[in-house]
Amino acid sequence: MGYRELLTITRQEQVFSRDARDWRDLTKEVVSPRSGLLPMMARRPDVTGADGPEHRRLRKPLDDGVARIDQRRARLQVEALCTELIEGFSRRGRADLVDEYATVVPSLSLASLLGLGGEEGRELLRAPTTLSADSTDAAHDGDRPDDTAGEPGNRAHLAFSAAPTSAPRRYPHD
Secondary structure (H helix, E strand, O other): OOHHHHHHHHHOOOOOOOOHHHOHHHHOOOOOOOOOOHHHHOOOOOHHHOOHHHHHHHHHHHHHHHHOOOHHHHHHHHHHHHHHHHHHHHHHOOOOHHHHHHOHHHHHHHHHHOOOOHHHHHHHHHHHHHHHHHHHHHHHOOOOOHHHOOHHHHHHHHHHHHHHHHOOOOOOOO
16 A cells, blocks of 8 residues: 555545444444454544544644644654664664664654653553554463453553653653
8 A cells, every 4th residue: 555545545534434433343243342352443532533523623732733843853863763773783783674673763753752751662662562462362362351352452552642641741841
């Protein structure tokens, strides 16, 4: 799928809804209410799970915040992060550039722009993986019932997502 196709999907909410309440497989219970996948698929009461006026209302503060980012500082932070990552795997003499660089740079860069420290940034990187790992484990783990399989990851993801708004900001003048 290319850039233009992604734009089509993300801009045509009547066809490709973000709101899980509109998803046929959830409403018709093709995906069981007890499924370990539900925490990843269920509606989230945030910008990623809303359409129409609600989505635009929730997105406005994000757009306003991004518009205020100091581009020079952002570039310097991203360059410093990239240098640190490259130095780390250069010392080892090998690297998985997808896992250790391409997937890491966007998340840690975003974390830095949000004023999060290194460990908090790593948690941002792990949050989506935690959701899917818990759900995947459920398919092979007879000790946990399906309806709770994704919950630890879901709780961690929601708690982490709320943290930037409740924690003191690293750059209070922003």
